[in-house]
Amino acid sequence: MRIPLLLAAGLISFSVFLLLGAVLAALLNRAKAQNNTGATLSLASSATTVQVGQTFTVGVGLNSPVSQISGVDVMLSYNNTLTDVTDAQLGNTTLKLLAPQTDTGQFDLAKAVRVDATDSAKSILHLGVASFDLAAQQPTASISGNFDPATNPLAKITFTAKKPGKVNIDWQFDGVGVTSDSNAVSNDGGVTTEVLSAAPAGVTLNVIQACSAIDFNGNKNIDIQDIQQVAALWNTFSGDQNYNSLYDLDQNGAIDIRDIQMVAGRWLEVCP
Numbered sequence: 705m706r707i708p709l710l711l712a713a714g715l716i717s718f719s720v721f722l723l724l725g726a727v728l729a730a731l732l733n734r735a736k737a738q739n740n741t742g743a744t745l746s747l748a749s750s751a752t753t754v755q756v757g758q759t760f761t762v763g764v765g766l767n768s769p770v771s772q773i774s775g776v777d778v779m780l781s782y783n784n785t786l787t788d789v790t791d792a793q794l795g796n797t798t799l800k801l802l803a804p805q806t807d808t809g810q811f812d813l814a815k816a817v818r819v820d821a822t823d824s825a826k827s828i829l830h831l832g833v834a835s836f837d838l839a840a841q842q843p844t845a846s847i848s849g850n851f852d853p854a855t856n857p858l859a860k861i862t863f864t865a866k867k868p869g870k871v872n873i874d875w876q877f878d879g880v881g882v883t884s885d886s887n888a889v890s891n892d893g894g895v896t897t898e899v900l901s902a903a904p905a906g907v908t909l910n911v912i913q914a915c916s917a918i919d920f921n922g923n924k925n926i927d928i929q930d931i932q933q934v935a936a937l938w939n940t941f942s943g944d945q946n947y948n949s950l951y952d953l954d955q956n957g958a959i960d961i962r963d964i965q966m967v968a969g970r971w972l973e974v975c976p
């Protein structure tokens with residue numbers, strides 16, 4: 705009798721082991737499935753090249769094939785010596801609250817932008833869109849599906865180009881925490897869940913000088929004369945007698961190789 709009893713106990717133990725394994729596998733699969741069906745965010749810029757002083761807009765898109773999204777944290781970094789955020793507006797979706805807000809119910813740009821603590825040349829824009837209508841004082845519907853960043857964005861951010869260079873606008877996404885980075889949040893029966901599944905791609909664009917700013921002699925052509933004029937002031941610095949800010953195209957206080965390269969890079973261009 706002893707051997708069959710041991711056998712039975714062994715079989716039961718083995719069955720329990722199998723059952724636990726199956727439950728664990730099911731749980732893991734569920735977690736994986738949730739992650740795979742998570743939402744993604746996107747950006748689209750209105751231009752790939754802009755001139756100093758011009759504005760461009762960056763739309764925020766969302767693709768959430770399964771989850772109902774009731775709020776999105778948009779956290780972007782950008783090079784603040786080349787560009788600044790000058791406005792943000794909601795798109796045409798039911799996410800009708802744009803945060804942060806001032807006491808008088810306007811979008812609070814000053815509160816939304818801060819200089820990065822570890823890199824003063826980088827600024828962080830953090831805004832939120834949520835399913836609430838402040839004017840009507842009531843919640844609005846959640847959203848799901850595809851919201852194209854160029855044609856149907858959740859929000860549109862206006863930037864002004866300040867200085868020539870390559871602008872990178874990148875998402876801040878660490879995948880943890882509900883408020884410390886970019887998120888898409890679903891609200892299922894009052895339980896909020898972060899469903900953003902991957903780091904979204906950013907956008908890049910080039911800020912350039914207007915043709916007229918480089919056409920120093922005003923003959924409507926960027927030509928060898930313009931190159932010679934800036935080259936003649938090479939290695940002069942702000943405060944020097946010969947320094948002329950007109951030729952300091954990137955406004956860094958020095959007329960150097962970069963300024964000459966900027967003229968040479970536009971050589972033979974005909975100004976409108």
Ligand SMILES: [Ca+2]
Nearest residue numbers: 919921923925
């Ligand atoms: Ca010229």
Ligand SMILES: [Ca+2]
Nearest residue numbers: 952956958963
């Ligand atoms: Ca310069």
